[in-house]
Amino acid sequence: MPYINIKVTDENVTKEQKRELIHGATKLVVDVLGKDPRTTHVVIDEVNIDNWGVNSTMYSEIIKEK
Amino acid sequence: MPYINIKVTDENVTKEQKRELIHGATKLVVDVLGKDPRTTHVVIDEVNIDNWGVNSTMYSEIIKEK
Amino acid sequence: MPYINIKVTDENVTKEQKRELIHGATKLVVDVLGKDPRTTHVVIDEVNIDNWGVNSTMYSEIIKEK
Amino acid sequence: MPYINIKVTDENVTKEQKRELIHGATKLVVDVLGKDPRTTHVVIDEVNIDNWGVNSTMYSEIIKEK
Amino acid sequence: MPYINIKVTDENVTKEQKRELIHGATKLVVDVLGKDPRTTHVVIDEVNIDNWGVNSTMYSEIIKEK
């Protein structure tokens, strides 16, 4: 019964990419831990780029500088 | 001082249902654990149906098949 | 497919109380939202009383003053 | 490598305030624990005022009564 | 800068399995989303089998019945 939460910045993650994240994360706990996929939940959170900071800097400013 | 987080798929949860979730979750920890309701917090997260997966399948596809 | 996380301070929560929390939280989302209990997960986190603060004060010190 | 999550009600938090939260939370773990800011992540969640309850009451109703 | 949290029941997950979970979850977001592994964090929570419930039943009782 794993519960997997994937938090990423909200930058146009496509439906197909979400499908792959759900599939890949489920497969990971099934393969490594032998878990039952039927009780494995994956939740993806897309976080606004103003709401995530790393190295004391807002992510929206990090990507602007690139 | 409990903190209760309820994650559900975003499928038109009404304001009245949210009120009942907040009331019921608070009552639960007050009744079972004797907690003080004044420091009991309940946060409801409504998750997009493309962002939740179970059994390796996106929830939006699970409900389409029904 | 709700996922409910209940965080409380670690103060001798008994197995019977945990059973009631799991039962009550599941019943809440079944009754209010019509969710399927078979995909409803409840996770209880017991947090050390030195690791929770409210009103800028460590919980272990709040209960000592009482 | 701290990960800091700040959940607040969604009430017009400005970009400048988010900047200060990211900066202040990072500085806190750098100053107190000697952590490396480059691997310190801060995520701010803004929660709808209907989705947060305290003292068994929806936050949107608490602020209406004031 | 993804942050991935994997919650599983605490049932003797080995160090090698944890290594595989960290490696696999990182690879997933690198492969699917093109994220930088250097800012990808994976946190594994092992939850006591009395503290996880599904279908209104404590996990420690579910596995006893098997």
Add this chain to the structure above:
Amino acid sequence: MPYINIKVTDENVTKEQKRELIHGATKLVVDVLGKDPRTTHVVIDEVNIDNWGVNSTMYSEIIKEK
């Protein structure tokens, strides 16, 4: 009513350091957002060094190499 969760690796964080984290995080949301400290909760999670990974590597192995 902010809720702040600070996740750090479990490396002998002292009681005094926890006090400073609780105090500093509360002060941050009071100063920046004008929040009421009495409903501000801070929870510190100390994560086993085998259970946190960054850059695809277990933290316990990262610090061994230093």
